[in-house]
Structures are given as structure tokens and as C-alpha cells.
Amino acid sequence: MITMLKGKALVLSNNIDTDQIYPGRFLDIVDHKEIGTHCFAGIDENIAPNFPKGGIVVAGTNFGCGSSREHAPIALINMGVSVVLAESFARIFFRNAINLGLPLIVCKGLNKLVENNDEIQVDIVEAKITLLKNNKVIQGEKLGEYAMHILESGGIKPMMRNLYK
Amino acid sequence: MHAIEKILAKHAGLTKIETGEIITADIDFAEINDLYPQTLISFEEMNGKKVWDKDKVAFTFDHFAPASTIKMAQIHKTMRKFRDDNELTHHFDINAGVCHQVMPEAGVIYPGCIVVATDSHTTTHGAFGALGTGVGATDMATILISGKLWFRVPEIVQMRIEGEAPLGVYPKDVILYLLGKVRANGAVYKAIEFTGSYIESLDVAGRMVICNMALEMGAKTAYIQPNQNVLDYVNARTKIPYEVMYTDKGYKFAESYTFDISKITPQVAAPHSVDNVYPIERFKDVKINQAFVGTCTGGRTTDISAAADILRGKKISDDVRLLVIPASTEVMNDCLSKGILQDLIASGATICTPGCGPCLSAHEGVLAEGEVCITASNRNFPGRMGSNKANIYLASPAAAAASAITGYITDPREYMKEA
Numbered sequence: 001m002i003t004m005l006k007g008k009a010l011v012l013s014n015n016i017d018t019d020q021i022y023p024g025r026f027l028d029i030v031d032h033k034e035i036g037t038h039c040f041a042g043i044d045e046n047i048a049p050n051f052p053k054g055g056i057v058v059a060g061t062n063f064g065c066g067s068s069r070e071h072a073p074i075a076l077i078n079m080g081v082s083v084v085l086a087e088s089f090a091r092i093f094f095r096n097a098i099n100l101g102l103p104l105i106v107c108k109g110l111n112k113l114v115e116n117n118d119e120i121q122v123d124i125v126e127a128k129i130t131l132l133k134n135n136k137v138i139q140g141e142k143l144g145e146y147a148m149h150i151l152e153s154g155g156i157k158p159m160m161r162n163l164y165k
Numbered sequence: 166m167h168a169i170e171k172i173l174a175k176h177a178g179l180t181k182i183e184t185g186e187i188i189t190a191d192i193d194f195a196e197i198n199d200l201y202p203q204t205l206i207s208f209e210e211m212n213g214k215k216v217w218d219k220d221k222v223a224f225t226f227d228h229f230a231p232a233s234t235i236k237m238a239q240i241h242k243t244m245r246k247f248r249d250d251n252e253l254t255h256h257f258d259i260n261a262g263v264c265h266q267v268m269p270e271a272g273v274i275y276p277g278c279i280v281v282a283t284d285s286h287t288t289t290h291g292a293f294g295a296l297g298t299g300v301g302a303t304d305m306a307t308i309l310i311s312g313k314l315w316f317r318v319p320e321i322v323q324m325r326i327e328g329e330a331p332l333g334v335y336p337k338d339v340i341l342y343l344l345g346k347v348r349a350n351g352a353v354y355k356a357i358e359f360t361g362s363y364i365e366s367l368d369v370a371g372r373m374v375i376c377n378m379a380l381e382m383g384a385k386t387a388y389i390q391p392n393q394n395v396l397d398y399v400n401a402r403t404k405i406p407y408e409v410m411y412t413d414k415g416y417k418f419a420e421s422y423t424f425d426i427s428k429i430t431p432q433v434a435a436p437h438s439v440d441n442v443y444p445i446e447r448f449k450d451v452k453i454n455q456a457f458v459g460t461c462t463g464g465r466t467t468d469i470s471a472a473a474d475i476l477r478g479k480k481i482s483d484d485v486r487l488l489v490i491p492a493s494t495e496v497m498n499d500c501l502s503k504g505i506l507q508d509l510i511a512s513g514a515t516i517c518t519p520g521c522g523p524c525l526s527a528h529e530g531v532l533a534e535g536e537v538c539i540t541a542s543n544r545n546f547p548g549r550m551g552s553n554k555a556n557i558y559l560a561s562p563a564a565a566a567a568s569a570i571t572g573y574i575t576d577p578r579e580y581m582k583e584a
Contacts, residue, residue, distance in 0.1 A: 015349055015438060019546040023553075024525035027200050028229065028236035042548040062350035062383060066546060067525070068285045070203050070301035091354050091385050092285055096301035146187050146315065160211040160307055 014060035036078025064093025101155035107140035168410035196282040203302035217312035223255035230259035230520035262493025262519035272402035291387035292372035320419035325361040328427030333578035336374035345442030353383030434559035456569040459490030463541025472566035481513040482572035
């Protein structure tokens with residue numbers, strides 16, 4: 001598992017729900033790459049085509065609230081998001097993302113310090129976030145042991161494959 | 166311990182559990198709706214062969230019922246084959262209704278059970294003293310293989326709702342009022358128990374509305390201690406033996422709130438957030454294009470009946486579409502036998518197949534750019550029911566009906582005074 005990530009920020013506000021991350025009109029799509037092309041279409045359809053690979057989403061409170069749709073983290077991963085940093089995450093989204101191997105870190109106050117396209121470095125294990133524009137280091141909340149175990153296994157699918165051979 | 170903790174402990178084979186602990190619990194019923202073919206893809210990717218128990222897994226075709234694209238039809242086809250291959254006992258095809266309505270009707274929900282579904286509004290089943298929670302496709306696939314799911318034992322919040330509901334105030338108004346106070350992230354990761362004199366007075370349908378929208382506060386699950394009325398409903402439908410759990414005397418809640426609803430008026434959540442809640446009077450100048458009565462929140466007989474009571478003998482405005490979608494075929498038959506749907510059709514309503522309808526913009530009545538809808542459903546996020554540039558107002562079925570008559574957001578009490 002890669003534990004040090006570097007990427008450009010996309011800064012979003014509070015309560016970014018799953019309809020904004022992945023609108024219902026695309027829910028009959030099954031192909032993951034195609035799902036990725038509609039990420040954040042509920043906010044702006046121009047986000048996905050221009051999103052840099054390895055980009056980092058920085059959001060406010062309750063990111064991923066709303067539906068249980070796994071299309072939301074699938075879209076983020078396939079658009080190229082490497083990690084999501086937010087004030088807080090909605091429960092089902094949190095489980096879905098970790099299950100698929102997308103790291104999430106709770107980091108209070110970060111979205112007020114970051115602007116779009118700022119370069120950020122993230123230490124997933126230590127939950128340390130460095131703003132490369134001013135070398136400011138912000139301490140996020142470390143992931144729980146179980147969530148980290150799933151991430152280290154490469155998501156819950158490899159974990160289950162080992163359990164039920 | 167709290168009843169919710171007792172349910173979790175029993176299913177994890179433990180006598181005692183603590184808040185924050187990660188436990189693995191046996192699942193009593195797992196339901197997959199038609200948005201989630203990914204469940205079957207993940208199941209295969211994890212070497213899944215057969216589901217762990219063919220009596221405890223079902224598909225519900227509700228979000229895409231009936232299919233309106235070839236992709237949707239393909240999803241249904243794939244799921245029907247999986248059902249056949251696994252010889253699943255229960256199956257809810259396009260002629261059944263919304264999962265949260267058809268599961269209790271089919272007797273697979275009972276007090277003390279753990280039900281997990283690929284739908285966030287699975288909190289609804291707290292109305293039966295069950296522990297219901299939503300998961301995504303891959304979590305569901307792990308359940309199909311193992312029959313188990315990991316849970317973090319949640320903090321439990323008590324929401325006491327006291328008082329008698331005034332005229333024109335329905336369970337939907339009460340839960341919107343609470344959402345306005347507690348906010349959309351007021352109970353993230355937490356479990357909510359609803360109690361108090363108002364809750365005690367509620368019928369099964371009303372309890373389902375309250376627990377359904379607890380999810381919009383971010384709750385992991387919701388719970389109402391079952392009364393005799395609830396047990397009668399369950400006993401008429403299930404043959405599965407069950408144990409009702411009770412909270413120990415002196416249990417300390419993580420947080421407690423008390424709400425007095427005896428003086429509130431009909432409520433509306435304005436665009437684009439479920440907690441953007443105000444009394445309905447504030448929006449009387451808002452012109453609407455569509456009114457919608459339906460979904461797992463507002464599509465039961467009591468909801469459709471409340472709408473019909475407002476509309477009976479009147480016509481909807483020429484500028485308005487009124488969609489009525491019963492939550493299930495049982496609800497539709499009930500409404501037909503009582504003449505309710507006939508009255509609504511006479512008023513100008515459009516009746517669609519039981520299911521989720523346009524609630525999540527999949528089909529059947531989505532909104533164009535700039536259009537306005539008042540709806541008995543549960544979400545008003547941007548783009549939720551169609552165009553990102555449409556505006557959605559959440560309200561009671563009665564308010565949706567009153568608004569359909571005038572063409573503007575309208576207080577249902579204006580049509581209730583003579584009663």
C-alpha cells in the first residue's frame with residue numbers, strides 16, 4: 001500500500017451528498033471507467049474531464065451523505081482521486097470507500113487553508129497533511145485499526161478472498 | 166445495555182458490548198435493490214459461489230421498476246438469474262414495490278432482527294424494533310458470502326418527542342422539524358431512539374416515516390420500542406420466532422433531546438438541503454410544476470389517503486402534474502379497495518407503478534431545468550429528481566396535495582378547516 005501521496009487539491013464545501021458526487025441518472029452504468037467520467041456531475045460536469053490523476057479532494061463536514069450508492073467511491077477512484085480529506089464523512093460512504101481501498105482522513109479546518117490546485121502531501125498512516133505552498137503541517141485523525149487493516153489488505157475484496165478460499 | 170446494544174450483542178454471540186467496539190454480527194436478512202449489480206460483481210471477485218442462506222437474501226426491483234433503459238433491463242435479467250442460481254426463497258420483482266415497504270409486508274422484518282440492505286433508508290425498520298442499516302454493494306457482497314458484517318457499536322442518542330400533533334401536522338412534518346433543529350449531520354455514525362408521548366401514539370406507518378428520515382441526520386440506525394400495535398402487525402405476517410429487546414432501566418444515553426411538537430405548523434425543507442426547514446407559510450408564493458406523493462417515506466396508504474382527503478371533489482391546477490406512486494402493490498390494492506386512487510385519478514393525478522419513482526431521478530417524472538416540485542419523498546439535493554437546476558421542496562403528502570390544487574406551495578390546513 002502506498003502511504004505517502006502527493007497531489008493537487010479540489011476544494012469543496014459541506015454536505016457534498018452522493019447525488020452531487022454521482023447523480024441518479026447515471027446509476028444504470030456498470031463499467032467503472034465510465035462511472036469515473038461522471039464523477040461530481042451533480043456539481044459541475046467539467047470537473048471529471050479536467051481532474052488530475054492522483055488529485056486530492058478536500059471537503060467540509062458530512063462528505064458523502066445521502067444514498068448508499070457505491071458508485072460514489074467508484075467514481076472518485078476512477079476519476080483519479082488518491083485520497084479524500086474532510087471535516088467529517090457520512091457513515092455508509094466511509095465504509096464503501098475503505099472497502100474499495102480509497103483512503104479517507106478526517107482533518108478539521110483543512111478546507112479553509114487550501115485553495116483549488118494547491119499541492120498537498122498526505123501521510124496516510126500518520127494522518128499528517130503538508131501544504132506544499134507554505135510547508136504547513138496539519139495533523140488529521142488517524143484511521144481506526146480495522147479500517148487501516150482493510151486498506152493495507154488492498155481493500156475488503158482481497159481480504160475476503162484470503163478468508164474464503 | 167440499550168435494546169440496540171442487546172440486539173448487536175446477541176448477534177455477535179456476546180453478553181456485553183461497549184460503545185466504539187468493533188464487532189462482527191450475524192445478519193437476519195440481506196436485501197439488494199436493482200441499483201446494485203456491483204454487489205454481484207464484487208461477490209464474484211471475492212470468490213463467492215452461493216449465498217450463505219437462501220431464505221435470508223432477496224432482491225427488490227424498485228428503483229428501476231419497470232426497466233426504462235436496456236441497461237436497466239440487463240441489470241434485472243442478471244439479478245433474476247442470480248436468484249434462480251441461488252434458489253432464493255424471497256424475491257420482489259417489478260410488481261412488488263419499494264424494498265422498505267415490501268419487506269415488512271412479507272414478514273421478513275421483526276423485533277430484534279438485524280436487516281441490512283443496499284439502501285440508506287434501511288433505518289426505516291427501527292419502526293418494528295429491528296436494527297436496520299444501509300450498506301454499499303461490496304459490503305453486501307461480504308454478507309452474501311459470510312452471513313456476517315462488522316459494526317462499530319454506535320453511541321445512542323435519545324430523541325423524546327412530546328405533545329399531540331396539531332391539525333395539518335403529519336409524521337413527515339415532525340421529522341422535518343427535528344431535522345431543522347438537529348441538522349443533516351446531527352447524528353452521524355450514531356443510533357437514534359425515538360420516544361415520548363407523540364411517538365407512543367403513532368401507528369406503524371407513522372413510525373416508519375420517523376425512522377426512515379432519521380438517516381437524513383446521518384444516523385446509522387433508528388429504533389422505536391415496539392408497542393402492541395406493532396407486534397400485531399408483525400404477528401399477522403411472520404412465522405419466524407423473535408425476541409423483543411428492552412433497554413435496561415437507568416441506561417445512560419450519549420445525548421438526549423426533547424422536542425415539543427404541540428405548537429408546530431406544517432413544515433417544508435427548501436432547496437437544496439434536508440435541514441433547510443421552515444414553516445410552510447414562508448413559501449406560499451413559490452409556484453410549482455409538479456407534486457409527488459410516494460416513496461419509502463410518503464407512499465403508504467395513510468399518506469395517499471391524506472392526499473385524497475385534501476383533493477376529493479377538486480381538480481389539480483392546469484399548470485401542475487400530480488404523481489401518486491403507491492409504495493407497494495399491497496398499498497395500491499388497499500387504496501383501490503377504499504376508492505382512494507379512483508378519487509385521486511378523478512382529481513387529475515397520474516398513477517405510476519409501485520416503486521421509487523422519480524425520487525432519485527431514475528425515471529417516471531423527473532424534473533426539467535428550472536422546474537419546481539413539492540414532494541412527500543426524502544431528499545432535495547441538487548439534481549436529486551432530475552436537472553441540477555430544478556428546485557425540490559420536501560413536505561407532507563397533504564401539503565403536496567394542497568399545492569397541486571393551487572399551483573403554489575400551500576398550507577394543507579386551508580383545505581381541512583371544514584373537517
